[in-house]
Amino acid sequence: MTSVRSLLRDPTSLWPNTIAVSYILLTYLGGWWAMFQNSLPLFVLGVVAVAHGMTIAAYLMHDAGHNSIFKSNDHNTRLGRWLNVICGSNYGTYEDMRYKHMRHHVDNCEPVTFDYRSWLKRHPVIHRIVNALEWAYIPAVEFLMHAMQMIAPFVYDHLRHQRARVVRVALVRFSLFGVILWFAPLAALGYVLAYILFLTILRFMDNFQHSYEIFYQLHDKAFVPPKKGDYQYEQTHTYSNLLSARWPWINLLVLNFPYHNAHHDKPTLSWHRLPALHAELYPDGCAQQLEFWPQVVSFHRYRVKRVLAEEYGEFDVASELKSKQAVGVNALSFLVAF
Numbered sequence: 653m654t655s656v657r658s659l660l661r662d663p664t665s666l667w668p669n670t671i672a673v674s675y676i677l678l679t680y681l682g683g684w685w686a687m688f689q690n691s692l693p694l695f696v697l698g699v700v701a702v703a704h705g706m707t708i709a710a711y712l713m714h715d716a717g718h719n720s721i722f723k724s725n726d727h728n729t730r731l732g733r734w735l736n737v738i739c740g741s742n743y744g745t746y747e748d749m750r751y752k753h754m755r756h757h758v759d760n761c762e763p764v765t766f767d768y769r770s771w772l773k774r775h776p777v778i779h780r781i782v783n784a785l786e787w788a789y790i791p792a793v794e795f796l797m798h799a800m801q802m803i804a805p806f807v808y809d810h811l812r813h814q815r816a817r818v819v820r821v822a823l824v825r826f827s828l829f830g831v832i833l834w835f836a837p838l839a840a841l842g843y844v845l846a847y848i849l850f851l852t853i854l855r856f857m858d859n860f861q862h863s864y865e866i867f868y869q870l871h872d873k874a875f876v877p878p879k880k881g882d883y884q885y886e887q888t889h890t891y892s893n894l895l896s897a898r899w900p901w902i903n904l905l906v907l908n909f910p911y912h913n914a915h916h917d918k919p920t921l922s923w924h925r926l927p928a929l930h931a932e933l934y935p936d937g938c939a940q941q942l943e944f945w946p947q948v949v950s951f952h953r954y955r956v957k958r959v960l961a962e963e964y965g966e967f968d969v970a971s972e973l974k975s976k977q978a979v980g981v982n983a984l985s986f987l988v989a990f
Contacts, residue, residue, distance in 0.1 A: 661723050661920065668924040669721060672712050672907065679705030680738055687842035699842045703849035704905075709738040710854060711907035711923070714986055717750040720920045740847060741987040743821050744801045745814065748989035752870060756986075757919055759877040760886045762862070763870040765808070765990035766800050768793065768983055769960050779959075787956050791851040793982040804990050810871060811990075853906070854987070859958075859980035860947055860969050861912045863889045866962060866981070870990060890916050891969050892930065893942045900927050913940050939970075946973040954979040 657663045679701040686698030713735035715721055716728040732746040741749075755763045772779040785792035802822060805814040833840040869875040879885045894910040896902040903910050911926035914933060921929060930938065950973060954961070961979040972978035 659722055659724065659727060661720055662922045662925070665721065665922040665924060668922070669712070672708060676705050676709045676712070676735075676738060680709070683846070684839070684843075687839040688836055695838065695842055698839075699846045699849065702843065702846035703853070706739050706846070706850045707853050707905075708907055709735045710850075710987060711909050713739065713746070713749075714753070714909070715907075715923055717746075717753055717986070718919050720922050739850075739987060740825070741798065741801070743798070743818055744804075744987075744989040745817075749986055752989050753986045755870065756864075757916070758880065760879040760882055760889070761864045761877045762866040762981075762984055763877075764866060764868055764983075765870045766797070766804075767868050768796060768800070769962060772960065783956050783959055786959055789852070789955065790848060791855055791982075793959060794851040794855055794985065794988075797983050797985070797988045801988055801990070808990070851985075854985050855982060856947070856951055857893065857906055857909055858984045859951060859982075860893055860942055860973065860978060861891050862984075863891075863967055863969050886916055887913060887940070891940045891942050892938055893944070893947060895944055897941065903927070913938060942970055942973060946976070946978075950976065950978045950980060958982055 657666050660666060660669075683698040683701030683703075683705060686694040686701060689695070689698075712721075713732050716732035716735065719725055719728045721731060722728045729746060732750070733742070736742040736744075736746045736749070752763065755761075772782060782792040782796065802818055805811040805818050829840060829843070832843070865877075865879075867875070867877060879889075890913050892911055892913045894900075894903055895905060908923045908926045909915075911930045914926045914930040915921070917933060918929060934941075953976070958979050959982065961981055969978055
């Protein structure tokens with residue numbers, strides 16, 4: 653009989669990944685239970701639990717996308733699809749998300765399809781609404797991108813085969829949410845708040861991890877990015893935004909995703925091994941490592957300006973943060989596949 657350990661790419665990842673999956677189930681299901689209780693403390697706990705369960709699910713899905721959990725691509729895909737449902741992003745396929753993210757790694761750029769900035773400029777009323785929501789700390793740009801994820805099969809011909817699937821997923825998810833809204837409106841509100849928190853966490857982590865250029869040619873097979881395969885460019889335009897360097901265990905709150913230079917050095921390395929690789933690569937300190945609080949300040953200060961910001965390219969994020977000039981960029985989440 654085949655053991656689970658023998659199916660893993662890294663046999664030492666059995667317990668870390670078992671704990672991660674168990675934690676996702678505990679926080680997501682337990683959080684929903686808490687939001688249904690007639691108790692304000694449990695409601696708040698439930699919102700935080702659901703948001704964090706989805707956060708860990710997203711970063712574990714990211715690992716599955718790199719085939720760093722199982723040896724078999726099929727096993728990673730099955731896990732990734734399940735995690736995609738937990739993240740509420742299964743309007744788009746796991747396979748499309750994986751393709752886009754692999755292009756990010758191979759091409760050393762941010763390959764996308766939908767230029768939401770130009771679209772907002774053409775729709776000034778929606779642009780003003782988005783700015784107002786972003787000012788109020790509601791990630792409107794991310795919600796716009798998720799909405800486009802649902803609309804995309806009806807807009808782009810290469811995705812038209814996904815139309816029936818999107819309709820089925822939308823019917824199931826909106827029907828379930830409608831039932832919850834009818835019988836437990838507070839729990840429905842809790843899920844909305846949890847999703848806002850979840851998207852905010854992911855966009856904060858994405859904000860300053862790269863200074864790659866953005867190209868709107870994700871599905872142009874003839875396009876060759878100028879820095880494709882350039883390892884030096886990749887490392888100098890990638891940043892490790894640790895939540896804490898003094899207490900490394902804090903980075904487990906986002907499944908060690910902040911060790912981003914180490915991740916780009918060995919993309920198939922399991923998340924639990926990244927701190928050790930980071931220490932091995934940078935024994936005298938990582939020049940690409942960012943301080944936490946300057947990121948928080950910039951994330952807050954430029955939350956409206958960031959809506960149209962597209963400042964990626966030849967600039968140093970670390971120095972820009974120190975001078976309080978780093979704006980960051982929205983809509984680069986690996987949850988959105990176009």
